[in-house]
Amino acid sequence: MSVLKIEKVNKAFPGTLALNQVCCQFESGKVNALVGKNGSGKSTLVKIINGTQKPSEGRVLFNEKELTFSSPADAQSQGIATVYQELSLIPGLTVAENIRMGRFKMKGKLIDWKQTYAEAQEILSSMGITVNPRAQVSSLSMWQCQMVEIAKAMSSEPKVLLLDEPTSSLAQHETQILFELIQELKKRDVIIVYISHRLQELWEICDTCHVLRDGNYIGAIPDMKAAAHEELLHMMFGDTKVKKKPNDLMASDEVVLKVEKLTRKDTFQDVSFELKKGEVLGIAGMLGSGRTELLRAIFGSDMVDSGVVTVEGKQVAKASPEIMKNMGLAMTPEDRKFEGLNQVQSIQNNLCVASLKKLSGRFFMKRGKEEAAAAKQMEELQIKASGPEQSVMSLSGGNQQKVIVGNWLNTDPKIMLFDEPSRGIDVNAKQQIFEIIWKLSKKGVSSIVVSSELEELLEVCQRILIMRGGRITGEIMADQIQISQLYTTCMGGTIEV
Numbered sequence: 097m098s099v100l101k102i103e104k105v106n107k108a109f110p111g112t113l114a115l116n117q118v119c120c121q122f123e124s125g126k127v128n129a130l131v132g133k134n135g136s137g138k139s140t141l142v143k144i145i146n147g148t149q150k151p152s153e154g155r156v157l158f159n160e161k162e163l164t165f166s167s168p169a170d171a172q173s174q175g176i177a178t179v180y181q182e183l184s185l186i187p188g189l190t191v192a193e194n195i196r197m198g199r200f201k202m203k204g205k206l207i208d209w210k211q212t213y214a215e216a217q218e219i220l221s222s223m224g225i226t227v228n229p230r231a232q233v234s235s236l237s238m239w240q241c242q243m244v245e246i247a248k249a250m251s252s253e254p255k256v257l258l259l260d261e262p263t264s265s266l267a268q269h270e271t272q273i274l275f276e277l278i279q280e281l282k283k284r285d286v287i288i289v290y291i292s293h294r295l296q297e298l299w300e301i302c303d304t305c306h307v308l309r310d311g312n313y314i315g316a317i318p319d320m321k322a323a324a325h326e327e328l329l330h331m332m333f334g335d336t337k338v339k340k341k342p343n344d345l346m347a348s349d350e351v352v353l354k355v356e357k358l359t360r361k362d363t364f365q366d367v368s369f370e371l372k373k374g375e376v377l378g379i380a381g382m383l384g385s386g387r388t389e390l391l392r393a394i395f396g397s398d399m400v401d402s403g404v405v406t407v408e409g410k411q412v413a414k415a416s417p418e419i420m421k422n423m424g425l426a427m428t429p430e431d432r433k434f435e436g437l438n439q440v441q442s443i444q445n446n447l448c449v450a451s452l453k454k455l456s457g458r459f460f461m462k463r464g465k466e467e468a469a470a471a472k473q474m475e476e477l478q479i480k481a482s483g484p485e486q487s488v489m490s491l492s493g494g495n496q497q498k499v500i501v502g503n504w505l506n507t508d509p510k511i512m513l514f515d516e517p518s519r520g521i522d523v524n525a526k527q528q529i530f531e532i533i534w535k536l537s538k539k540g541v542s543s544i545v546v547s548s549e550l551e552e553l554l555e556v557c558q559r560i561l562i563m564r565g566g567r568i569t570g571e572i573m574a575d576q577i578q579i580s581q582l583y584t585t586c587m588g589g590t591i592e593v
């Protein structure tokens with residue numbers, strides 16, 4: 097039996113302690129589940145085990161020997177394989193090329209293709225995967241890609257196999273095929289660590305379960321078969337209490353945004369809902385549920401195949417970000433580094449991008465207007481900086497997020513779309529962003545908030561739509577539900593409220 101031991105591992109990010117003195121051990125011959133609510137530190141632990149990130153403190157031991165890697169590739173050659181939810185295959189290459197990438201059989205200076213295909217075929221067959229090694233990856237379905245991904249990981253004959261949400265994009269029967277494969281691997285003295293938010297899966301495939309909460313190791317369930325569902329939920333969420341939101345948020349009956357049967361092929365289907373004036377509406381769902389894609393489509397960043405969006409009674413003919421902006425919408429993107437900000441520009445310039453037209457005269461920029469608009473947002477949003485000329489690159493994550501929000505507030509929007517507004521920012525900045533959203537509500541500006549942190553949605557929103565597999569599957573009022581219930585609903589379970 098092999099043992100992977102995590103010894104007092106700490107990982108600090110600016111403003112967050114992602115892992116706090118974590119000690120635990122994973123053994124071969126069984127499937128070890130690693131669970132915890134969003135942001136609890138699971139992926140961070142995986143990245144520390146596989147050498148993508150270095151721990152701030154502590155060490156990882158394999159059979160009592162400390163593991164140190166110079167790079168993720170080094171970790172891989174030392175037997176640590178990882179399968180992420182986001183696939184890492186190269187679509188333009190064949191299955192065999194992907195599997196043997198970096199480890200091709202050579203014949204002198206040339207790649208021995210015959211041997212490469214034969215080997216890939218052997219790996220696939222030994223795992224019972226019926227995919228042609230000569231097929232282009234781009235021609236495969238999602239789950240076939242996932243299988244090839246695992247075959248690729250297994251072809252290096254790993255000692256440790258880390259699976260970070262491998263089933264989040266798979267359908268039921270595809271998941272079964274994956275499970276059969278994992279059962280096979282269990283017999284091969286491989287340490288398997290399995291991360292999933294689909295709790296019912298854990299009982300089906302895992303033998304033991306380790307729980308993280310807010311970076312702390314809560315404990316293990318040594319025998320899944322003997323554990324009750326409630327016990328696990330309690331370990332995951334504890335007695336987490338959701339903070340109270342102000343009770344004077346606007347609650348109007350006036351509909352400002354109406355979405356009817358919005359569909360984008362393979363992404364989301366038949367999405368219908370209404371947003372009221374001043375309302376703070378959340379969209380909850382797990383990775384891959386289609387939340388971000390829905391928001392992007394409403395804002396006109398992505399095309400839709402069918403459906404109707406109506407803003408303040410006016411039907412949108414052909415959405416584009418420019419048109420939606422003119423209709424009073426604003427959107428802060430999920431990835432603020434690349435989509436939301438011009439990193440080398442000053443705070444002032446970034447605060448005035450979206451409202452350029454409004455702030456400029458017929459021919460020239462009106463410097464004074466621009467300065468005033470920037471100063472107003474810096475003050476209202478309490479952006480911490482030496483002055484408006486400072487580059488946004490040098491700001492903390494929370495202050496960068498406020499610059500993005502401020503940029504849009506300068507356009508006087510009626511509807512704000514927030515995609516993961518608090519990703520990677522500290523608790524304090526998070527609270528400030530919530531306050532901004534509430535302040536907008538009181539002024540009659542509506543918000544839609546997408547977040548993978550369910551606790552955060554319960555805290556900031558009045559009403560929450562549940563999204564699963566590209567569909568809205570339910571709707572709840574935030575003050576009538578517990579976090580563990582919301583979690584269960586997002587995973588497809590039923591709730592009694």
Ligand SMILES: Nc1ncnc2c1ncn2[C@@H]1O[C@H](COP(=O)(O)OP(=O)(O)OP(=O)(O)O)[C@@H](O)[C@H]1O
Pocket residue numbers: 109110112113114132133134135136137138139140141519520521548
């Ligand atoms: N590169 C980073 N920079 C700053 N903060 C980070 C970084 N990576 C992770 N974090 C933070 O560390 C914490 C743990 O994140 P992690 O991704 O490990 O959670 P997780 O348990 O995998 O969550 P999920 O279930 O949503 O995948 C979170 O608060 C996250 O915001």
Ligand SMILES: [Mg+2]
Pocket residue numbers: 138139140
């Ligand atoms: Mg994760």
